[in-house]
Amino acid sequence: xxxxxxxxxxxxxxxxxxxxxxxxxxxxxxxxxxxxxxxxxxxxxxxxxxxxxxxxxxxxxxxxxxxxxxxxxxxxxxxxxxxxxxxxxxxxxxxxxxxxxxxxxxxxxxxxxxxxxxxxxxxxxxxxxxxxxxxxxxxxxxxxxxxxxxxxxxxxxxxxxxxxxxxxxxxxxxxxxxxxxxxxxxxxxxxxxxxxxxxxxxxxxxxxxxxxxxxxxxxxxxxxxxxxxxx
Amino acid sequence: xxxxxxxxxxxxxxxxxxxxxxxxxxxxxxxxxxxxxxxxxxxxxxxxxxxxxxxxxxxxxxxxxxxxxxxxxxxxxxxxxxxxxxxxxxxxxxxxxxxxxxxxxxxxxxxxxxxxxxxxxxxxxxxxxxxxxxxxxxxxxxxxxxxxxxxxxxxxxxxxxxxxxxxxxxxxxxxxxxxxxxxxxxxxxxxxxxxxxxxxxxxxxxxxxxxxxxxxxxxxxxxxxxxxxxx
Numbered sequence: 001x002x003x004x005x006x007x008x009x010x011x012x013x014x015x016x017x018x019x020x021x022x023x024x025x026x027x028x029x030x031x032x033x034x035x036x037x038x039x040x041x042x043x044x045x046x047x048x049x050x051x052x053x054x055x056x057x058x059x060x061x062x063x064x065x066x067x068x069x070x071x072x073x074x075x076x077x078x079x080x081x082x083x084x085x086x087x088x089x090x091x092x093x094x095x096x097x098x099x100x101x102x103x104x105x106x107x108x109x110x111x112x113x114x115x116x117x118x119x120x121x122x123x124x125x126x127x128x129x130x131x132x133x134x135x136x137x138x139x140x141x142x143x144x145x146x147x148x149x150x151x152x153x154x155x156x157x158x159x160x161x162x163x164x165x166x167x168x169x170x171x172x173x174x175x176x177x178x179x180x181x182x183x184x185x186x187x188x189x190x191x192x193x194x195x196x197x198x199x200x201x202x203x204x205x206x207x208x209x210x211x212x213x214x215x216x217x218x219x220x221x222x223x224x225x226x227x228x229x230x231x
Numbered sequence: 232x233x234x235x236x237x238x239x240x241x242x243x244x245x246x247x248x249x250x251x252x253x254x255x256x257x258x259x260x261x262x263x264x265x266x267x268x269x270x271x272x273x274x275x276x277x278x279x280x281x282x283x284x285x286x287x288x289x290x291x292x293x294x295x296x297x298x299x300x301x302x303x304x305x306x307x308x309x310x311x312x313x314x315x316x317x318x319x320x321x322x323x324x325x326x327x328x329x330x331x332x333x334x335x336x337x338x339x340x341x342x343x344x345x346x347x348x349x350x351x352x353x354x355x356x357x358x359x360x361x362x363x364x365x366x367x368x369x370x371x372x373x374x375x376x377x378x379x380x381x382x383x384x385x386x387x388x389x390x391x392x393x394x395x396x397x398x399x400x401x402x403x404x405x406x407x408x409x410x411x412x413x414x415x416x417x418x419x420x421x422x423x424x425x426x427x428x429x430x431x432x433x434x435x436x437x438x439x440x441x442x443x444x445x446x447x448x449x450x451x452x453x454x455x456x457x458x459x460x461x462x
Contacts, residue, residue, distance in 0.1 A: 045372075045373075048371050048372055049372060052368045052371070052372055056364065056365065056368055082431065082432070082435060086428050086431070110429075114429065119429060119430070119432075119433040120432075120433055120436050120437075121429050121432050121433055122432065125428055125429055125432050126425075126428055127424070127425040127426060127427065127428030127429040127431075127432075128425070128429060129425075130421055130422075130424065130425030130428070131422060131425035131426055131429065133287065133421075134287065134418050134421050134422045134425065135422075137283045137287055137418055138414070138418065140279050140283070141276075141279055141280060141283055141414055142276075143398070143411060143414050143415070145397070145398035145401045145402070145411065146398050146415060146418075146419075146422075149394045149397060149398055152390060152391075152393075152394040152397075153391060153394055153422060153423065153426055154426055154430070155390060156387040156388070156390040156391045156394075156423070156426075157387070157423060157426035157427045157429070157430040158430045158433075158434070159383060159386060159387040159390070160383075160384060160387045160423075160427050160430065161427055161430035161431040161433070161434045162383075162430075162434055163380045163383040163384055163387075164427075164431055164434075165431070165434045165435060165438055166376070166380060166383075167374070167376035167377050167380055169438070170376045171376070180374060180376065183369070183372055183374055184374070184377060185428075185431070187365050187368055187369065187377075188377075188427070189420070189423075189424045189427070190361055190364075190365050191361075191362060191365045191366075191377075191384060192384065192387070192388060192391075192420075192423055192424075192427070193358070193361065193420045193423075194357075194358040194359070194360075194361030194362035194365065195358060195362055195384055195385055195387075195388035196358065196388045196391050196392055196395075196419070196420070196423070197317050197356055197357055197358030197361070197416075198341075198345065198350060198352050198356055198358040198359060198362065198388070199350070199385070199388040199389045199391065199392035199393075200313065200317070200358075200392040200395055200396070200416070201313070201350075201351075201352050201353065201356050201358075202350040202351055202352055202389075202392070203389070203392045203393055203395075203396045204313060204396060205351050206351075207396055207400070
């Protein structure tokens with residue numbers, strides 16, 4: 001199809017399509033004349049993936065490029081795709097070694113958790129630093145209840161990871177598995193955050209027998225002008 | 232203590248402390264002379280909460296202000312704090328009604344899920360729209376495996392929400408419960424994302440008997456200069 005048709009079908013502007021080609025995210029169309037190129041279903045499929053990573057995964061263009069490169073590598077082992085996908089969405093988080101030199105309360109709690117559960121995890125796993133940092137924040141904020149409940153959160157995480165890997169294992173070949181790792185890792189955080197909010201409301205209603213009130217758009221954005229001048 | 236001491240103890244600059252006071256996030260210090268105010272432990276505690284919401288929760292200053300207002304309201308019911316906290320970190324997500332008019336494949340799948348599990352959930356719950364949108368993306372990307380596994384993710388989310396509410400229930404009074412709702416909702420997403428990455432590596436190693444390779448900082452940031460010029 002023509003670029004204008006690809007744009008209409010995908011909802012992505014012609015300028016954006018050209019930008020993705022220039023940045024190496026999307027293959028160029030097949031040139032059929034001096035002024036015209038043609039695009040196939042694989043272009044449309046790739047555009048959907050690019051938009052999902054950017055719009056829902058919240059990735060930057062350069063992070064998207066790194067993730068797509070991991071999918072595309074013909075000899076990329078699955079283990080490397082996992083690492084690349086996890087890193088792409090954790091790049092703003094500190095590495096384990098940066099978190100209080102690895103000796104904070106949170107870092108110790110994660111190490112204990114990993115040993116207690118018999119998990120095999122490398123220290124470069126970005127989750128290690130993330131969890132250590134969150135546990136440190138809970139402790140600093142006096143929220144010791146969450147630290148004590150860590151094994152119940154770990155139970156849930158094991159269930160999530162087992163489902164993630166089941167989805168990956170159902171794909172026909174390594175390239176498809178790599179794509180599923182990337183999409184599942186990046187969209188999966190949003191899925192779990194959403195399901196958690198739904199389940200929180202249900203459990204809160206069950207325990208406290210009261211409805212959860214959601215802000216209306218008006219209440220949500222109102223600011224009290226007496227609270228301080230803008231600066 | 233003096234503002235300079237509060238700054239040193241908290242690691243927050245004097246300029247930022249003054250900004251938070253001006254914006255109404257932090258109470259002003261008690262004025263002890265024409266040029267000097269004094270700050271207490273409650274200021275230090277509040278500063279830790281503000282920094283956690285901004286640094287780890289990724290909230291904007293105005294979203295932080297809205298969440299703090301929900302905690303501070305003396306008559307704020309717990310149900311309203313829940314809603315406010317959930318909304319503050321979901322404000323960039325569409326509401327349920329915006330997602331394909333509520334009639335997409337994903338929206339139908341969420342409605343079916345909620346009914347199948349006997350969950351009591353209002354349609355304004357931001358999780359409903361989030362989950363619908365992620366499921367729509369999975370379907371558009373041909374990742375039907377994830378949609379078929381939704382109940383296993385829902386099992387995990389129920390476990391997470393039950394632990395969340397247990398933590399809230401252990402707090403001594405409504406104000407402390409409200410604070411725990413906010414902190415737990417906002418930091419809990421990061422906690423679960425981190426635990427999921429750790430558990431993914433463990434499960435991947437168990438299933439495929441191979442290590443997960445993480446990018447070194449060098450590999451992580453390298454770009455292939457042959458892939459296209461910058462624009």
